[in-house]
Amino acid sequence: MSKDNEEPHHIVAIEAIHCKIPSFTLPSPHTKAIYNWTTPSELESRVKDATIIITTTIRLNAEILNPLKTPKLRLIVILASGTDCVDKDAARDRGIPVCNCPSTNIDSVSEHAIGLYFAVRRKLVDMTNSVRNVPDSLDFDTEWKSSGSLKGKLKSIDGGAPLLCSQETMGIVGFGNLGRRIRGIAVGLGMNVIIAERKGEEERAREGRVGFEEVLKRSTVLVLCLPRTPETEKLISTEEFRMMKAQTVLINVGRGGDCG
Known part of the structure; x- marks a missing residue:
């Protein structure tokens, strides 16, 4: 991160749909681009000038972490506890730190x-559907009408409660x-x-x-x-x-x- 004072940061959030991206207080000027969602075809063009990438689940693989694709990249931030969306070996080879948010959720x-x-x-979903899906015809028998109960649907695989x-x-x-x-x-x-x-x-x-x-x-x-x-x-x-x-x-x- 020794270049921090040499050029301003360009922060790119590629997946802001999950949570609001906060304002940043940095000692030097910076720019930011915030995208609600980024498709694979959009990714390369959006991060090519990024010094910091913020993601959550969108994958940053070895190809996108190639210096030819992201030459200015200096930090990856994952707004999640898991880090499997980032090729950490590729980031490590370039000396790029990968930060996540452990235990936040x-x-x-x-x-x-x-x-x-x-x-x-x-079986809450099945039971709810059974109650809500009432046929239009009053002549059509349902389990509820014929037996006065839905307990048959609630039974376990062994026939018990x-x-x-x-x-x-x-x-x-x-x-x-x-x-x-x-x-x-x-x-x-x-x-x-x-x-x-x-x-x-x-x-x-x-x-x-x-x-x-x-x-x-x-x-x-x-x-x-x-x-x-x-x-x-x-x-x-x-x-x-x-x-x-x-x-x-x-x-x-x-x-x-x-x-x-």
């Missing part, structure tokens, strides 16, 4: 995870700040919570951790709170699904690539 994502659990376990929170065992895979926050909420709801050891580390499980495969077998709710890395890609696949109980609810608030 812990509360919202953890509450979203619990909301997803209730939506799936209690959906599990109560006090009957659930939540397995958490990924025990960083997000996983810890989800555990706190789940315990408050009366769930039994177990924390998974890293896959393949069953024989060296740390205190308070349970072997990865055992967590899959015991959990009635499985929550993934993982970043996307080569180690976590397709962490849950066919073999892992076969280990789970039939009524297990899988909630992934990490990255889509963790399941495959």
